[in-house]
Amino acid sequence: RVAVEILIPCRSCARCLAGNYMNCRNRIGSHGGGNPPERQGRLTGGYAEYIDLHPNSIVHPMRGDIPAEIAVMYNPLGAGVRWALEYGGVHLGTNVLVMGAGQRGLAAILASRYAGAGTIIATGLTRDANKLELAKEFGADYTINVEEENTVERVRELTGGDGVDVVLDVTPMAQQPIRDAIEAVRWGGTIVLAGLKGHKPIELVTDMLINKALTVKGAFSVDAAGYENAIKLIESGKFPLHKMQTHKYGLDDVEHAIKLLAGEVPGEEGIHVAVMPGR
Known part of the structure; x- marks a missing residue:
């Protein structure tokens, strides 16, 4: 199992070379400028059964026996x-x-x-x-x-x-x-x-x-070290993370999942909501 960072740096600009890749001027992802022309029509989001990983994606290994809904934390x-x-x-x-x-x-x-x-x-x-x-x-x-x-x-x-x-x-x-x-x-x-x-x-x-x-x-974004330490924390098993994981939905219910996490579903309260293709 792997964890993939949600923004993709160019890895060649001055900021990337200085280690500040989260603020890369050419980055792609949640803190970037959307989907550039060369990415149009490709599976770059997470609401799908498959995702197209950019060659510059930063990938972190994680133990395969950890449930997916916990791993994404x-x-x-x-x-x-x-x-x-x-x-x-x-x-x-x-x-x-x-x-x-x-x-x-x-x-x-x-x-x-x-x-x-x-x-x-x-x-x-x-x-x-x-x-x-x-x-x-x-x-x-x-x-x-x-x-x-x-x-x-x-x-x-x-x-x-x-x-x-x-x-x-x-x-x-x-x-x-x-x-x-x-x-x-x-x-x-x-x-x-x-x-x-x-x-x-x-x-x-x-x-x-x-x-x-x-x-x-x-506090701007999260870097590779933050993700690596988070993965170590998950793998340690020292905390009841399953209690923070309150809801799991399939792809057909993504809209409901987002609204629930935003507190916009009357009578329901969520903390960590996972979207799981194939569910």
């Missing part, structure tokens, strides 16, 4: 690993706040616990109750329902007033988590921003960034 797990450990610098004893309990938030919690983090705190909404319970199974020490508790006050209470070392925001569209992150992180701490906000401007008191000597990083 290398993608969100790769994000959690890179965003928490590389961008956030989470290591033994680090206190972490993960804002957002979707699959990438859960992956960041799992990666942080795997790295030996100290106190891990996760936030979510009332509708995220099941996800927050899973967050505890993945390694979170405490969870916060932001609709019932004040995030900043609770974090300060749990950290003796100091705040956490690292905050990772993976919430989509919501602006308040960024303001809370600045308040909840300790002096000299790190904030990693990974949740897109729809290009909407956000009011911030930037003096707090200066006075608290904060490091703020934007």
Whole structure:
């Protein structure tokens, strides 16, 4: 079994040669410019029984006995690993706040616990109750329902007033988590921003960034090292990843699967949704 990265670099431009292939100007894939003329009419997406791999595709080996629906978690797990450990610098004893309990938030919690983090705190909404319970199974020490508790006050209470070392925001569209992150992180701490906000401007008191000597990083994509570490984590079998895998669909139900993952199916909640040709 292999894992294939979702963008294809040219491998010859200055950025690729410097190791920053995720930002290759000529890349093809989810962060690139769509399907160039030479790719039109070829099977380049994942919603098919077969896929045409470009010669520049980056392929990672994975043990063949791992169920396909678990194996494909290398993608969100790769994000959690890179965003928490590389961008956030989470290591033994680090206190972490993960804002957002979707699959990438859960992956960041799992990666942080795997790295030996100290106190891990996760936030979510009332509708995220099941996800927050899973967050505890993945390694979170405490969870916060932001609709019932004040995030900043609770974090300060749990950290003796100091705040956490690292905050990772993976919430989509919501602006308040960024303001809370600045308040909840300790002096000299790190904030990693990974949740897109729809290009909407956000009011911030930037003096707090200066006075608290904060490091703020934007988390862009996942690299080969992130995927390789995610695969090692999957192969370790140390975490109940099957509990994050909530739904499996065949190709005829791709539209429903996408809507479910986006939270647009009333009465149904999904965390990790797999599309499996032949199902």
